[in-house]
Amino acid sequence: MTDVKKPRRRPRSDGRRNREHLLAVAKAAFTMGEVDIALDEVARRAAVGIGTLYRHFPSRDALIEAVYRAELDRLAEAAPVLATQHPPVEALRAWMRLFVDYIAAKQVIAPALNGLVGGTEALYAHSGDVLKAAVNSLVSAAIAAGEFRADIEPLDLLRALAGVSNFSADTGWENSAKRLVDILIAGSRSSVS
Amino acid sequence: MTDVKKPRRRPRSDGRRNREHLLAVAKAAFTMGEVDIALDEVARRAAVGIGTLYRHFPSRDALIEAVYRAELDRLAEAAPVLATQHPPVEALRAWMRLFVDYIAAKQVIAPALNGLVGGTEALYAHSGDVLKAAVNSLVSAAIAAGEFRADIEPLDLLRALAGVSNFSADTGWENSAKRLVDILIAGSRSSVS
DNA sequence: TTGCTAAACGGAGTTATCCTCCGTATATAT
DNA sequence: ATATATACGGAGGATAACTCCGTTTAGCAA
Numbered sequence: 309m310t311d312v313k314k315p316r317r318r319p320r321s322d323g324r325r326n327r328e329h330l331l332a333v334a335k336a337a338f339t340m341g342e343v344d345i346a347l348d349e350v351a352r353r354a355a356v357g358i359g360t361l362y363r364h365f366p367s368r369d370a371l372i373e374a375v376y377r378a379e380l381d382r383l384a385e386a387a388p389v390l391a392t393q394h395p396p397v398e399a400l401r402a403w404m405r406l407f408v409d410y411i412a413a414k415q416v417i418a419p420a421l422n423g424l425v426g427g428t429e430a431l432y433a434h435s436g437d438v439l440k441a442a443v444n445s446l447v448s449a450a451i452a453a454g455e456f457r458a459d460i461e462p463l464d465l466l467r468a469l470a471g472v473s474n475f476s477a478d479t480g481w482e483n484s485a486k487r488l489v490d491i492l493i494a495g496s497r498s499s500v501s
Numbered sequence: 502m503t504d505v506k507k508p509r510r511r512p513r514s515d516g517r518r519n520r521e522h523l524l525a526v527a528k529a530a531f532t533m534g535e536v537d538i539a540l541d542e543v544a545r546r547a548a549v550g551i552g553t554l555y556r557h558f559p560s561r562d563a564l565i566e567a568v569y570r571a572e573l574d575r576l577a578e579a580a581p582v583l584a585t586q587h588p589p590v591e592a593l594r595a596w597m598r599l600f601v602d603y604i605a606a607k608q609v610i611a612p613a614l615n616g617l618v619g620g621t622e623a624l625y626a627h628s629g630d631v632l633k634a635a636v637n638s639l640v641s642a643a644i645a646a647g648e649f650r651a652d653i654e655p656l657d658l659l660r661a662l663a664g665v666s667n668f669s670a671d672t673g674w675e676n677s678a679k680r681l682v683d684i685l686i687a688g689s690r691s692s693v694s
Numbered sequence: 695t696t697g698c699t700a701a702a703c704g705g706a707g708t709t710a711t712c713c714t715c716c717g718t719a720t721a722t723a724t
Numbered sequence: 725a726t727a728t729a730t731a732c733g734g735a736g737g738a739t740a741a742c743t744c745c746g747t748t749t750a751g752c753a754a
Contacts, residue, residue, distance in 0.1 A: 317721090317722060317723070317728095317729065317730075318721090318722070318723090319730085320720080320721055320722075320729090320730055320731060321721070321722095322720075322721070322730095322731070322732080323721090323730070323731055323732090326731085326732085346710080346711060346712085347711080347712070347713085348710095348711075348712085351733090351734095356732075356733075357732060357733030357734055358712095358713085358733075358734065359713095359714085359715085359716095359731095359732065359733050359734065360731075360732055360733065362712090362713065362714080363731070363732085366713090367712090367713085368712080460684075461677065461680060463677065464665075464677050464680050464681055464684065467664070467665045467674070467677055467681075468661045468664060468665055468681055469664075470664065471660070471661060471662075471663065471664015471665045471666070472657075472660045472661055472664045473664070481660070484654065484656065484657050484660055487654060487657050488657055488660075488661055490688070491653075491657065491685060491688035491689055492684060492685070492688055493688065494687070494688035494689075494690075495683070495684035495685055495686065495687035495688025495689070496684055496687075496688070497687075510699095510700065510701075510750090510751060510752075511750095511751070511752090512701085513700090513701055513702060513749080513750055513751075514750070514751090515701090515702065515703080515749075515750070516701070516702055516703090516750090519702085519703085539739080539740055539741085540740075540741070540742085541739095541740070541741085544704090544705095549703075549704075550703060550704030550705055551704075551705065551741095551742085552702095552703065552704050552705065552742095552743085552744085552745095553702075553703055553704065555741090555742065555743080556702075556703085559742090560741085560742085561741075
């Protein structure tokens with residue numbers, strides 16, 4: 309029933325090429341800080357029609373998600389690696405710092421995170437899930453080790469960091485986020501009995 | 502030199518009336534959840550021309566700030582009162598909860614807080630300053646009492662809360678914010694020596 | 695009262711951007 | 725070769741922020 313694939317044909321090469329080109333152009337623009345670039349402009353730079361852009365990415369958010377999906381996946385994949393290299397709490401701290409660095413480098417993600425971390429939009433389902441899974445495993449380990457209180461909600465930590473990153477206008481937000489990592493971790497620890 | 506007042510004339514009564522009317526209409530709309538209401542529609546409901554709206558409020562943000570300025574001031578004024586009623590840390594906790602409640606009730610403020618708490622826009626200067634002053638005094642008191650570490654940045658706490666509130670799509674954000682208040686406070690305490 | 699004028703009004707029009715529609719072109723399969 | 729599913733492209737519709745400027749009116753002085 310779920311099998312809806314009917315690949316009567318191989319995907320067309322020009323379609324794939326244009327898609328890749330659009331992603332590259334969008335990523336370059338976002339990275340240069342042109343977060344609010346008009347989609348017409350993205351299409352123009354990629355030398356395709358606006359219609360083509362919208363066929364591949366039905367909305368602005370879809371384009372952003374596509375641009376960052378691969379990198380968000382890498383961020384999520386870092387979690388299990390860090391978990392083997394550090395004790396639970398330090399693994400979480402390292403991962404949260406990575407999260408902050410990542411957002412610092414790719415400012416677009418900040419608004420998109422609204423959907424990723426807390427949203428209900430199906431668009432972000434994939435990237436949101438992998439991030440949630442990553443932070444979940446790290447926090448669970450810290451709780452299992454008795455380092456964290458059992459009532460800590462992993463998503464709360466993610467929301468707080470993502471939230472701070474929204475203040476991208478403020479140049480000091482990154483330091484603020486770094487300090488916040490330590491405060492959050494300290495505040496999550498079980499009472500020293 | 503700073504005296505630029507030249508009130509050759511009393512402000513016109515129709516001007517003041519229209520301004521008040523616009524504020525009332527906008528506030529009502531925002532409170533009803535119509536956060537994205539078109540400004541044309543605000544003008545229409547207030548039975549004034551769109552030009553009149555823009556004369557009083559040069560931008561959407563200016564309107565939002567005007568709508569909430571009075572309430573933000575009240576929120577800031579609560580800080581010294583709480584400080585006399587509770588010990589330092591509990592005063593801060595109570596104020597932070599108030600902050601969360603406030604944002605919960607007025608969802609518009611979430612996007613606007615980007616400007617208020619971290620932004621550089623002169624628009625939000627006033628409201629931003631009073632909020633910063635409020636949280637500053639509460640945190641300073643906690644530090645002075647030896648309850649908080651000396652390196653806690655008051656603004657960090659505000660940013661974290663305001664950030665979480667941005668995920669208004671998620672119905673659970675308010676609980677998340679409440680939990681976060683406690684985590685932030687626990688994480689700010691000085692080590693029990 | 696009356697006339698003057700700064701202050702305020704109002705809404706058509708400009709601009710900017712998102713997104714749709716549909717006729718045209720072409721890559722793939724037979 | 726040729727058929728056709730797939731993809732292209734850009735004109736144009738829709739929406740909403742914001743501007744411009746001719747018209748109206750409230751306050752003030754004589």
